[in-house]
Amino acid sequence: MATMQLLKRLATLLTLTALLGLIGCSSLTLAYGQLPLLAGLWADNYLDLDSRQRAQLKTQLQAWQAWHRREELPQWIALLRQANAALDDGVTHDELLALERGARASVERCLQHAAPLAAPVLAGLRPEQWQHLQKKMDEKTEEWRDKIGGPRGADERAKRYTTNLERWLGDLDRPLRRQAAADAKSWHFDLALMSQGRTQRQTRLVQALRAWSHQDFATGTAMLMQDSQTLPAEMPYREEIITSLLKLLNGMDTAQREALRKHWADWSNELRSLQAAH
Template sequence: MHLLKRLSTLLALGLMLALIGCSSLTLAYNQMPLLGGLWMDSYLDLDSAQRGRLKDGLRAWQAWHRRDELPQWQALLRQAGAALDDGIVTADELLALERAARASLERCLQQAAPLAAPLLAELRPEQWRHLQRKMDEKTTEWHEQLSGRGGAAERAKRYTTSLERWLGDLDRSTRRQARDDAERWPFDLAAMAQGRATRQARTLEGLHAWARHDLAGGTAAFMHNLQTQPAEQPYRDQVTASLLQLLNGMDARQHQQVRRHWADLSAELHRLQTR
């Protein structure tokens, strides 16, 4: 389970954003059981038999997702398009997109829970320790990247990359505006680190709950990770305000480019669904 990024949640992207970030959405989606298995194995250090069961579970999950959830992703794109077509994108419309994305994520987790539980239940203590070490290493890496003199530039880079995954290529002035905004945001590293630590603990709590076959409890723990903690609210507010200013400052040509990007994505999702 990823420690979900605030911007990804705000923009209602989740797994969709991660896949769109690849050079080919179709290739990434079709290779999901392989790529997802490799990523999970790096955290869990599975043996060969466990890898086989994980691959089978991922294939079953992908079959469900292709049939039932890809249409929801297309609906999400239409919802985003309608917000853009209104002329002025509002905070309420962004929140509606966020709610739709959370609903999608919750359905994905509910479908994954019974597939993941048997594998998690058989993990050995050393595999759980490996998972803890891996998560701690990622936290250390995160802290090093976002602290110090280069922290603001790294946050700005991540923000603009996420924007372009969702909106398509931005022109130079819009990209500069997004980067400059992100570099100016107040960022309380200690508060954000505490939030990350809390989410990491909840992620482990959720996995252990699934291992006990407490599927609802585990899913609830993961969904709880999406809630903004009080210390994080100022940063989230800055992201929302900047995003609204950027979207509502686009001219007709830029809006048309975003619409073409979303139309291309929707067509690719439709091809994946009917494959």
């Protein structure tokens, strides 16, 4: 699974969902400043928090954001520098996997720091709130299955793939969007297999959050990281994504490559400004 797919999958975690979603915002600086609010709204939607729990979560998210600004923004800037360097002579499979490992390491550090902050909120959840979480995830899965497996499933998969590409690579011109969409439509997609994997990950997510609620931080974090791993049966699909991404990156003309470099440079500048803000 390519780097953007990995991070999209990890967006199920409440402390990271809003943060990762910021990358697609028109103003990263504005959205990053609203992270506690955005993450709190997301968590409330899934957990149906009461006013006391919302206030508690907001305090914990602010603490997590302060840590992230200080410790992880420099790591994100370094990853962008690494990605930019890989463009010089053509991105290789190994370079792409190295970027993925760097992103996974960042996510793991974020989870490790989030665990003790999330624990008091999770420990205070009532049984009906855990049930609400399961209900919301089941609804999202059913919605996903209807869109991905419906009559226009191939179009939906193509749309999601190009949207994720643009989240990380910036606006793609028409030829690149057409190429990406054609690739996604051509991939073999086993709905039953993918649904099974999604169900397994949701089950593990709840188990991980329950482990955090009991202050078993190592187990919970390990389970969440396991959720990001590609299942053996999903490997062919992962390889199709990687092949498509490498073809797209290495097939860019000069203008397309410069547009990508500018996008990453602008993003890096915003991250540096955020880092220096506090």
